Amino acid sequence: MEKTDILIIGAGVIGLAVAAELSHKFKHCSIILMERYGKYGREISSRNSEVIHAGIYYPAESMKARLCVEGKNLLYDFCRRWNVPFKRCGKLIIAQNVDDIPSLEKLFSQAENNGVQDLEFLDAGQVAQLEPNVQARAALLSPSTGIIDSHQLMARLEWLARQNGVFPAYCHHVTDVKQTNNGFLVHYLNPDKTSDLIECSRLINCAGLEAGTIASLAGIDVIKAGFKIHLCKGEYFSISHQKSKLISRLVYPPPLEDLKGLGIHITKTLDGRIRLGPNAFYIEEIDYQVNPAHRMDFYHAVKSFLPFLEPSDLAPEMAGIRPKLSGPGEPFRDFVIKHEADRNLQGLINLLGIESPGLTCCLSIARTVTALIR
Ligand SMILES: Cc1cc2nc3c(=O)[nH]c(=O)nc-3n(C[C@H](O)[C@H](O)[C@H](O)COP(=O)(O)OP(=O)(O)OC[C@H]3O[C@@H](n4cnc5c(N)ncnc54)[C@H](O)[C@@H]3O)c2cc1C
Numbered sequence: 001m002e003k004t005d006i007l008i009i010g011a012g013v014i015g016l017a018v019a020a021e022l023s024h025k026f027k028h029c030s031i032i033l034m035e036r037y038g039k040y041g042r043e044i045s046s047r048n049s050e051v052i053h054a055g056i057y058y059p060a061e062s063m064k065a066r067l068c069v070e071g072k073n074l075l076y077d078f079c080r081r082w083n084v085p086f087k088r089c090g091k092l093i094i095a096q097n098v099d100d101i102p103s104l105e106k107l108f109s110q111a112e113n114n115g116v117q118d119l120e121f122l123d124a125g126q127v128a129q130l131e132p133n134v135q136a137r138a139a140l141l142s143p144s145t146g147i148i149d150s151h152q153l154m155a156r157l158e159w160l161a162r163q164n165g166v167f168p169a170y171c172h173h174v175t176d177v178k179q180t181n182n183g184f185l186v187h188y189l190n191p192d193k194t195s196d197l198i199e200c201s202r203l204i205n206c207a208g209l210e211a212g213t214i215a216s217l218a219g220i221d222v223i224k225a226g227f228k229i230h231l232c233k234g235e236y237f238s239i240s241h242q243k244s245k246l247i248s249r250l251v252y253p254p255p256l257e258d259l260k261g262l263g264i265h266i267t268k269t270l271d272g273r274i275r276l277g278p279n280a281f282y283i284e285e286i287d288y289q290v291n292p293a294h295r296m297d298f299y300h301a302v303k304s305f306l307p308f309l310e311p312s313d314l315a316p317e318m319a320g321i322r323p324k325l326s327g328p329g330e331p332f333r334d335f336v337i338k339h340e341a342d343r344n345l346q347g348l349i350n351l352l353g354i355e356s357p358g359l360t361c362c363l364s365i366a367r368t369v370t371a372l373i374r
Pocket residue numbers: 009010011012013014015034035036037040041042043044045046047048049050051052053172173174175206207208209210211233234278319320321322323354355356357358359360361
């Protein structure tokens with residue numbers, strides 16, 4: 001039977017970052033990164049807004065806040081060092097009328113508590129100077145928000161992990177996990193669908209939408225533990241190329257209650273296109289179709305601050321799915337990044353609910369996992 005010191009399940013941006021960091025820090029360890037698809041980044045990590053978040057929204061002391069602020073800086077440094085395309089384009093969170101201004105003030109002090117010290121309050125005239133085609137009564141400018149090429153980021157992380165000796169096992173689907181005296185016995189399907197076993201002393205669950213399933217296979221009662229993953233879909237619509245030129249920054253409304261989402265907003269891609277989205281609604285089954293009937297909802301959500309838009313400018317683009325720990329109507333939940341020693345599962349590290357700002361936090365999450373392993 002095969003053996004490895006560390007087995008990481010899931011080659012999304014989180015599993016890749018963890019693999020790169022652990023292989024750098026623990027050079028003597030053998031590490032396998034097991035992924036059910038033929039390549040990295042086939043699920044959440046390739047279906048998101050690609051925004052490097054500043055760390056504004058999340059409750060002070062939460063992991064999301066701390067890891068976002070730390071992760072943003074690590075990520076900008078990483079991009080510069082390894083030539084990953086990014087743009088620190090900045091973002092406006094706008095108030096469309098006076099009633100929205102208190103929520104901007106609340107966000108301003110929330111951001112300060114989280115260590116985001118660079119926000120600026122702008123009046124309508126200042127907003128018009130920066131973004132003449134956006135209609136707003138006031139706005140918060142976040143200069144440290146940016147966008148990143150998430151595919152190039154994952155390619156670089158995978159390359160670094162390989163350089164450090166990590167073996168990526170693609171087309172390997174984990175089907176069961178059993179605890180042994182020395183760690184865990186992981187059952188998996190090979191690319192030809194035959195089944196096999198591997199033993200590891202450390203098992204790191206970075207399975208994204210399936211992280212709850214893996215925790216359950218390892219013997220955790222996910223309902224009792226609060227580890228059930230709720231699927232929350234987010235669709236995007238793209239805007240015609242001509243009109244994309246009318247905006248140069250990211251533009252967001254104030255966030256939704258309980259941070260279910262950040263409200264339908266405008267993000268820019270590195271090639272200059274603008275996208276609207278994502279919306280947020282819970283689903284039972286994974287399904288990446290964009291419902292064209294949602295076009296008018298998107299249009300109505302933004303038309304008051306983007307008056308130049310016509311419904312015909314919007315085309316369905318793509319959808320992503322958030323792995324939320326909070327179900328419909330439930331309050332904010334933080335990331336879970338946890339060594340399960342207290343459940344007598346010594347050596348199992350679970351990462352659950354790694355929704356936004358998980359991309360921004362990938363490097364700080366990898367450091368957190370390294371500290372847990374130490
Ligand atoms: C709509 C949307 C917008 C977002 N926008 C942003 C943003 O702008 N900025 C930001 O910072 N964050 C954003 N995020 C969050 C970010 O995308 C995620 O936090 C991050 O991509 C999660 O990565 P992951 O590696 O945990 O998951 P994934 O990328 O899904 O990787 C998990 C991997 O595990 C594999 N796997 C699962 N089960 C098994 C198994 N049994 N055997 C083997 N392999 C398995 C899967 O195939 C998958 O490849 C957004 C998320 C969504 C959904």
